Amino acid sequence: MSETDSPRYVVSSAVDATAVLRRLARAGWSTREGFALPEGGWDLTAARVLLYGRVPDLETARLVVLAAARGAGVVAIVDAGGDVGRALLADLDRLGAVYRTPDGGPEDDSPAAVVQLVPEQRALLERLANGETIAAAAAAEFLSLRTANRRIAQARDVLGVRSTREAVLVYLRQRRPE
Numbered sequence: 623m624s625e626t627d628s629p630r631y632v633v634s635s636a637v638d639a640t641a642v643l644r645r646l647a648r649a650g651w652s653t654r655e656g657f658a659l660p661e662g663g664w665d666l667t668a669a670r671v672l673l674y675g676r677v678p679d680l681e682t683a684r685l686v687v688l689a690a691a692r693g694a695g696v697v698a699i700v701d702a703g704g705d706v707g708r709a710l711l712a713d714l715d716r717l718g719a720v721y722r723t724p725d726g727g728p729e730d731d732s733p734a735a736v737v738q739l740v741p742e743q744r745a746l747l748e749r750l751a752n753g754e755t756i757a758a759a760a761a762a763e764f765l766s767l768r769t770a771n772r773r774i775a776q777a778r779d780v781l782g783v784r785s786t787r788e789a790v791l792v793y794l795r796q797r798r799p800e
Contacts, residue, residue, distance in 0.1 A: 628666075628667055629695040629696075629697075630696050631720070631724070638724040639699050642782075651672040652671055652672065654674070655674060657689050659685075659694065664692055666689075666693040669694075671694045682706075683706055686698050739780055745763050746777070747790055756771060774789065
């Protein structure tokens with residue numbers, strides 16, 4: 623994605639949308655719910671406006687495409703397999719890259735945010751993904767429970783999620799196969 627392109631995301635859940643919104647807000651995007659366009663000039667690229675919300679029908683999908691065409695970033699929550707989702711994806715694809723997962727965004731220069739995690743954080747998330755408790759993972763990694771909790775909290779920040787469960791899910795989607 624080039625510097626002048628605005629982000630376009632089509633995700634299936636509010637959890638995924640929240641992860642994207644947090645990351646883009648930290649990168650300087652101004653977020654607004656709904657796809658009604660702000661007044662002003664045609665090109666919204668310089669304004670760094672990010673519109674988000676659910677897309678229940680084709681009329682809302684049309685608003686999403688219009689906003690994206692005018693240079694606004696969009697995060698649309700819709701079932702990509704349904705009629706509305708397929709139509710939205712087809713139209714947005716004509717404008718450029720469309721991201722369908724929250725973990726691959728324009729602000730990530732690395733292939734995935736997991737790359738930004740330190741080895742201790744990755745090890746803890748791997749153990750949690752395998753069903754261990756935080757206490758058991760901490761003991762196995764020779765960390766105190768307090769240090770393990772702090773490392774996991776830092777990992778949540780890097781991954782742009784609120785809960786440890788979300789962090790584990792993002793980690794599982796992004797980790798490289800070994």
